Amino acid sequence: MFGYYFGLALRSLRRTPVLTALMVVAIGLGIGASMTMLTVLRLMTADPLPGRSAQLYYPQLDPQDMQGFKPDGDPPEQLAWIDAMNLLHARRGARQVAMVHGQVVVRPPQGEGRAFFASARYASADFFPMFGVPFLHGGGWSADDDARQARVAVLSRELADKLYGADRAVGQELRLGKDSFRIIGVIDHWNPQPHFYDVTLGKYQNSEDVFLPLETAIALKQPRYGNMSCWGDLPTDENMKNADCVWLQFWVRLDTPAQAKDYREFLVHYSEQQKALGRFQRPPNVRLHDLMGWLDYNHVVPGSVQMQTLLALGFLLVCLVNTVALLLVKFLRRGGELSVRRALGASRRAVFVQLLAESALIGLAGGAVGLLLSLGGLWLLRQQPAEYASLARADGPMLLGTLALAVAATLSAAVFPAWRACRLAPARLLKLQ
Amino acid sequence: MHPIVAALKHHKTAVALVALEIALTCTIVTNALFIIGDRVAGMRVNTGVADDELVWATSSGLRDGETPESAAGRAAADMAALRAMPGVKAVARVNTLPLASRNSWGTCLQLKPGDDKKSALCTVRIYAGAPGALETLGVRLVRGRGFLPQEYRAWSLFDDKPPPAAVIVSRDLAERAWPGEDPIGKPLYFGDHGKYASHVAGVIGHLLNPDLDAHGQSGQNVFLPVTAIPGGMYVLRVAPAMRDAVSRDLPAVLDRVDDQRIVTTNQVYAQTVADYFHDDRALIWLLLAVVGCLLAVSALGVAGLSSFWVQQRARQIGIRRAIGATRGDILRYFQAENFLIVTVGIAVGSVGAVGLNFWLMKRYELAHMPLAWLGGGALVLWALGQLAALGPALRAASVPPVVATRAL
Numbered sequence: 001m002f003g004y005y006f007g008l009a010l011r012s013l014r015r016t017p018v019l020t021a022l023m024v025v026a027i028g029l030g031i032g033a034s035m036t037m038l039t040v041l042r043l044m045t046a047d048p049l050p051g052r053s054a055q056l057y058y059p060q061l062d063p064q065d066m067q068g069f070k071p072d073g074d075p076p077e078q079l080a081w082i083d084a085m086n087l088l089h090a091r092r093g094a095r096q097v098a099m100v101h102g103q104v105v106v107r108p109p110q111g112e113g114r115a116f117f118a119s120a121r122y123a124s125a126d127f128f129p130m131f132g133v134p135f136l137h138g139g140g141w142s143a144d145d146d147a148r149q150a151r152v153a154v155l156s157r158e159l160a161d162k163l164y165g166a167d168r169a170v171g172q173e174l175r176l177g178k179d180s181f182r183i184i185g186v187i188d189h190w191n192p193q194p195h196f197y198d199v200t201l202g203k204y205q206n207s208e209d210v211f212l213p214l215e216t217a218i219a220l221k222q223p224r225y226g227n228m229s230c231w232g233d234l235p236t237d238e239n240m241k242n243a244d245c246v247w248l249q250f251w252v253r254l255d256t257p258a259q260a261k262d263y264r265e266f267l268v269h270y271s272e273q274q275k276a277l278g279r280f281q282r283p284p285n286v287r288l289h290d291l292m293g294w295l296d297y298n299h300v301v302p303g304s305v306q307m308q309t310l311l312a313l314g315f316l317l318v319c320l321v322n323t324v325a326l327l328l329v330k331f332l333r334r335g336g337e338l339s340v341r342r343a344l345g346a347s348r349r350a351v352f353v354q355l356l357a358e359s360a361l362i363g364l365a366g367g368a369v370g371l372l373l374s375l376g377g378l379w380l381l382r383q384q385p386a387e388y389a390s391l392a393r394a395d396g397p398m399l400l401g402t403l404a405l406a407v408a409a410t411l412s413a414a415v416f417p418a419w420r421a422c423r424l425a426p427a428r429l430l431k432l433q
Numbered sequence: 434m435h436p437i438v439a440a441l442k443h444h445k446t447a448v449a450l451v452a453l454e455i456a457l458t459c460t461i462v463t464n465a466l467f468i469i470g471d472r473v474a475g476m477r478v479n480t481g482v483a484d485d486e487l488v489w490a491t492s493s494g495l496r497d498g499e500t501p502e503s504a505a506g507r508a509a510a511d512m513a514a515l516r517a518m519p520g521v522k523a524v525a526r527v528n529t530l531p532l533a534s535r536n537s538w539g540t541c542l543q544l545k546p547g548d549d550k551k552s553a554l555c556t557v558r559i560y561a562g563a564p565g566a567l568e569t570l571g572v573r574l575v576r577g578r579g580f581l582p583q584e585y586r587a588w589s590l591f592d593d594k595p596p597p598a599a600v601i602v603s604r605d606l607a608e609r610a611w612p613g614e615d616p617i618g619k620p621l622y623f624g625d626h627g628k629y630a631s632h633v634a635g636v637i638g639h640l641l642n643p644d645l646d647a648h649g650q651s652g653q654n655v656f657l658p659v660t661a662i663p664g665g666m667y668v669l670r671v672a673p674a675m676r677d678a679v680s681r682d683l684p685a686v687l688d689r690v691d692d693q694r695i696v697t698t699n700q701v702y703a704q705t706v707a708d709y710f711h712d713d714r715a716l717i718w719l720l721l722a723v724v725g726c727l728l729a730v731s732a733l734g735v736a737g738l739s740s741f742w743v744q745q746r747a748r749q750i751g752i753r754r755a756i757g758a759t760r761g762d763i764l765r766y767f768q769a770e771n772f773l774i775v776t777v778g779i780a781v782g783s784v785g786a787v788g789l790n791f792w793l794m795k796r797y798e799l800a801h802m803p804l805a806w807l808g809g810g811a812l813v814l815w816a817l818g819q820l821a822a823l824g825p826a827l828r829a830a831s832v833p834p835v836v837a838t839r840a841l
Contacts, residue, residue, distance in 0.1 A: 022737060026730045033723065105495050115495045117695060303797045304712070308719065311461070315723055318457045322734035325450040329741040384715055385708075420446070 002357060009358035016330065020362065023326050027366025030319030031406045032373025037309040039374065039398045040381060043391040044204075044301050048192035052132055053291040055094075055253050057260060059087065059267055062285035063246070063274070064231045075285045076229060077298075078200065078246040082279070083270075088124055092266050093252035093259070095130040099123035100248050101198055102217060103225040104210050107175040108163055118159060120176075120210040121198075122217035122224070128154075128185075130253055131197065136160075138170040138185035146213040149220075153181035154211040160186045176210065179220050187211075193391060194300045196291055198249050200227035203300045204388045264288045305388070316409070323362075323413040331355055331421035339426035351422040359414030360407055367406025374402060437770050444742065451738055452778040455814060458731045459782025463810030464789050465720045467802045472713045480531040480706060481640035481652070483571030486522075487702035488669045488680045489530060495693045501587070505661060507691060514690045515667060518682065520675030525569035526665050528561040530702065531641035532709040536664045538590040542655070543627035544610060544620075554610055554653070558642040559590060561659035567601070567637070569670045572656075575604060577617045577635030580658040584634075587661040596623045597658045599634040605652035607636050621655070631657075666698070676701045728813070732821040739771065739825035743832075750829055751836030760830040767826035768819060775818035779811045786810065 013020045047053050061083055062075035079087070084098040102120035127133070128140035141152050153174055160169035160183070172183050191207045212222065218239050230245035240247060254260045264286065271284030289297055331338075338351055346354075374394070381392035441448050494507065508526065515524045529536045538559040544552035560566075564585060567574070584599045600621060607616040616633045623629040637656065645651045671679045684696040743750070750763055790802040 019737060022733050026733065029726050029730060033726070115693070115695075117493070117697075304716065307793070307797055308716075311465070311720075311723055314457070314461045315727055318454060318461070318727055319730055321450060321454045321457060322730050325447065325454065325734050326737050328447060328450065329737055333741065333744075385711060 005354045005357035006361065008354060009361050012334065012358060013361065019326060019330055023323055023330075023362050024365045024369055026319045026322050026326075027363060027406055027410055028369025028373060030316035031367060031370025031402060031409070032377060033312040034309075034316040035370060035374040035398065035402045035405065036377030036381070036392075037305070037312040038401075039378060039394065040305060040388070040392050041301065041309050042398075043393070044194065044305065044388055045295075046193065047292065048194055048196045048295075049131060049291065053196075055255055056130070056291045057093075057252050057254050057263065058287075058289050058291070058294045059250055059252060059263070060287040060289075061267060061271060061280075062282050063244075063280050065244070065281050067231065069282055073285070075287060076246040078227070078229075079248045079250050080244070080246050081241045081248060083274075084248040084250050086270070087250060087252070090266070090270075092263055093254050095126040096250070096252040097124050097126040097130055098214060098248050098250050099127060099197070100214070100224055101201055101208070101226040102210075102212070103223050104176040104212075106159075106163075106210070107177075109172070109174075118209040119206075119225075120212060120217075120222070121208040122212050122214045122222065124214045126253075127211070130251065131192075133190050134188040136166060136186045136188040138183070140185055140211075141213050146215050149216040150213060151179065151181045151216060151220075152184045152213065154185040154187060155183055156187050156207070156209045157189060159209040176212075177222060179222070181212065194295055196295055197251060198226070199295070199298045199300065200249070201225075202387050203295075203298065204391065260288060260290075302386075302388075320409055320413045323410060324416060327359060327362075327414050328417040328420065331417045332424075335421070335424050338421060339424065342422075342426040348422045352418050355418035355421055356411060356414055359410050359418070363407040363410025364403065366410060367403040370406055371399065371402045374398075437766065437773060441770065441773070447738055447742075448774055451735060451774050452781065454731055454734055455775050455778025455818070456782035456785060458727050459779050459810055459814050460785035460789055462724050462727055462813065463782070463786040463806055464793065464802070465724050466809060466813075467790070467806045468799065469717050469720050469724075470806070471800055472717050475645075476710045476713055478532075478641060478645075478651075479639060481572060481638065482531060482702075483670065484703055484706060485673045486571065486670050486676070487530070488671055488676050488683070488700070489533070489666050489702055489705070490669075490680075490683055490687070490699040491664075491666045491697045492687055492694050493697050494691075495695065501661060508661075510690050511667065511687055514686050515669055515683070518669075518679055518686055520671045520679050521669050522672070523565060523569040523670040525566040525668055526563040526662055527566050527570070527668055528559070528659075528662050528665050529643040530570075530666070530668065530705065531643060532645070532706050533666075534644050534709060536666075537643035540590060540623070543622040546622050546627045546630065548626055554606070556646065556653070557606060558654040560640070560654055560656045561588070561662050561665070562656060563660055563662065563665075564658075566668075567656065569668055571670065572640055573638045574601070574635050575638050576615075577601070577633070579635060585658040585660045588657065588659050589663045591663070593624065595629040596631050598631055599658065600631045601635040601637055601656040602633050603640045603652055603654045603656075604636055604638055606654060607633075609653060668702075676703075728817055731814075732817050735771070735775075735818055735821040736824060739767065739822050740828065743767070743825045743829040746829075747832055747836055748839070750832040751834055751839075754832065754834035755837040763832070764826050764830040767829050768822055771818045771822035771826075772815065775814055779814055782814075783807045783811070 049056065060075040060077065061079060063080050063083060064076065079098070088096055088098050100122050102122050104118055104120045105115055106118045107115045125141050125143040125146050136157055140154055141150060145152055153176070155169060157166050160166045163169065163174070164172055166186055169183050169186050174181050174183055194203045195205045195207065221239065224247070226247065228245050228247040230243065232244040252263065254263050267286035267288065268284045271280055271286060274280040275284070341351060342348070378392045378394055382389050492511070494504070512524050512526070515521060528538060538561070540557060540559060541553045541555040542557050544554065564582065567579060580599060580601070584597055586597050588594060588596050602610070602616060610616070611619055616636055619633045620630045621633065623631060639652055640654055642651050642654055669679060680699055680701050683699055687694065687696055753763065786807060787802070790799070793799040794801060
């Protein structure tokens with residue numbers, strides 16, 4: 001049956017090549033624009049740690065003084081050193097990590113001449129197990145290493161390769177600035193996108209090349225590089241441990257919703273306790289976002305991308321209205337042919353299905369055009385200097401999604417014209433001929 | 434008009450579809466054109482410096498135990514080496530440049546000392562320049578005097594020390610702070626509680642801020658005489674023809690002075706300005722492409738439907754021709770019909786356009802669209818409709834009267 005319908009459809013489309021081409025191009029343009037933006041949007045809102053993200057939470061506290069206080073304001077997005085250490089050592093979660101971004105001067109073993117900057121992360125010990133960071137060789141450090149400021153480092157595979165060859169790095173001594181560190185682990189390719197664990201410097205930046213224990217890095221004054229916001233007097237201590245400033249990111253793993261609820265209560269208690277001690281001044285104002293909620297809160301998708309997606313979908317809508325109009329013309333024009341089929345015994349339903357089959361073919365062809373256009377669109381986006389540019393790549397779901405969307409959109413556009421066409425009274429049209 | 438309306442009643446669905454398509458196109462195209470216009474206007478800025486003659490670079494030392502003295506010595510050696518490069522007319526150090534979007538120092542200044550918040554001038558940007566900076570940038574002094582050698586000192590917004598005693602303000606800031614008065618000699622207070630006073634020594638013409646904000650206060654800044662500038666940059670005034678060569682050779686020149694460094698940025702300034710507006714340009718091209726595609730799709734849709742109608746009504750056209758209508762009458766009939774449908778579409782689409790603009794304003798802080806843009810969008814769509822209908826209408830006009838006599 002369907003074979004017959006498709007045969008009919010092909011013949012009909014070949015009879016009106018211009019109209020057919022017009023519809024295919026219109027659908028192709030709409031689908032191409034929409035799929036380009038939907039692909040970017042999907043990759044930008046992807047879960048950076050599938051399987052783990054639901055258990056990871058980002059706590060916020062409000063340690064600021066009363067200046068600029070608003071009752072329903074949001075707390076700062078980072079923690080002060082004292083609070084980060086208190087939460088870390090309270091061990092109320094299954095795992096927890098405090099961390100900050102840094103930038104180190106790498107002095108390669110090949111010689112002093114060509115030192116360079118590398119991005120770094122100073123983190124407490126749970127960073128690796130908590131985020132499921134894959135190791136190529138060796139491993140991370142322990143909480144004990146962190147506490148006694150052990151001079152150990154973990155490198156990315158790329159940096160280890162560049163310095164020693166990835167397989168020979170573990171056990172080597174590496175000089176960062178004026179200090180020397182023993183390499184204890186090399187991370188395999190790991191680059192979660194969005195860069196969820198620290199969104200202060202850019203939401204789609206790459207993961208770091210050098211990882212150091214937090215206490216070690218702060219004690220050695222390895223350069224921090226990141227966002228800091230302060231209140232009260234200008235900070236005087238150089239390592240910022242007592243400063244009225246927030247500059248650390250903090251994550252905690254809570255396995256069940258009950259644990260999350262307990263942790264939120266713990267944060268409120270902690271705030272009250274700190275207020276009683278005189279450190280906090282504001283009433284307790286805590287937040288505990290889960291990972292995806294945290295990304296949402298930080299608006300990881302730029303407004304411009306959202307706007308362009310809306311624009312593309314609006315364009316698709318116009319293309320579909322256009323398709324409805326053109327299909328209506330096409331089907332009504334063939335009143336005579338359809339009437340003959342009805343007169344020979346085809347049911348309304350059969351004619352309806354036949355017309356939909358024809359539309360599905362148009363949709364498929366439009367999808368193919370749209371696919372080519374969206375591949376081109378993604379290529380164009382990759383040429384842009386935007387930080388999310390490298391995310392704009394085609395993948396399996398996108399290829400299938402394009403064709404499915406094109407066929408579905410065309411079919412939905414065809415329902416009305418096909419319904420109109422199969423309601424025509426055959427006797428009247430046959431008489432007219 | 435009446436026969437046209439009566440005829441359209443027989444094709445309610447198709448008419449509604451065309452009007453809907455025109456309405457959607459009108460909604461999107463009007464807003465897109467407005468955004469394009471808005472961005473184009475935003476990109477037309479005057480930096481206030483010699484755009485085509487500047488090259489700038491930043492360098493980061495890798496040495497441990499750097500002291501302010503050793504850094505100053507190295508900076509002096511760097512400047513001497515840069516000055517010796519062919520094509521270089523002048524070299525200076527500044528914290529940042531207009532539209533450089535880096536190391537931008539913003540603060541609130543006070544017109545009176547103490548906690549007088551009412552006299553505070555906020556979102557003022559600070560330019561810090563070492564000797565020769567104003568001349569190197571090509572910034573013109575319009576009143577008062579330049580800095581004296583003894584007025585330069587080490588200062589940064591981030592340490593709690595008195596700023597230089599003399600400052601130069603931009604004309605925009607002077608007009609905001611002391612409208613209608615002579616700014617020369619007026620005090621400006623820096624720091625917490627306005628505890629440090631400086632006095633205005635001179636006024637420069639327009640100088641754009643390192644970054645633009647949405648509130649249009651993009652030229653309010655003060656220029657301070659500073660010797661050691663944290664996170665600063667070298668800026669070179671060069672002959673326009675030489676700037677690419679200077680930029681290319683610059684890292685090697687700096688490396689010869691001291692190779693324990695990384696030249697972190699090295700750019701021709703005209704490129705910096707172009708980069709600042711890169712996103713705007715990309716958006717403009719994208720919107721133009723979408724507007725073009727939309728108009729093309731709509732035009733093809735209208736043309737397709739019109740030609741269907743012409744075909745359907747061939748007999749009526751023949752009859753009209755047979756009883757005396759000229760070709761021009763038929764042509765005008767179809768053009769008028771198209772005009773009518775498009776007008777309905779534009780009317781609906783204009784309401785949609787205003788609605789979309791309101792929504793975009795709320796959601797994405799877009800500007801309010803003046804109603805004139807609706808007129809512009811309507812003109813574009815009317816022209817488009819008439820053009821799209823022209824082919825089918827000409828075909829209709831060429832239907833011979835004899836068609837009327839053909840059998841039923």
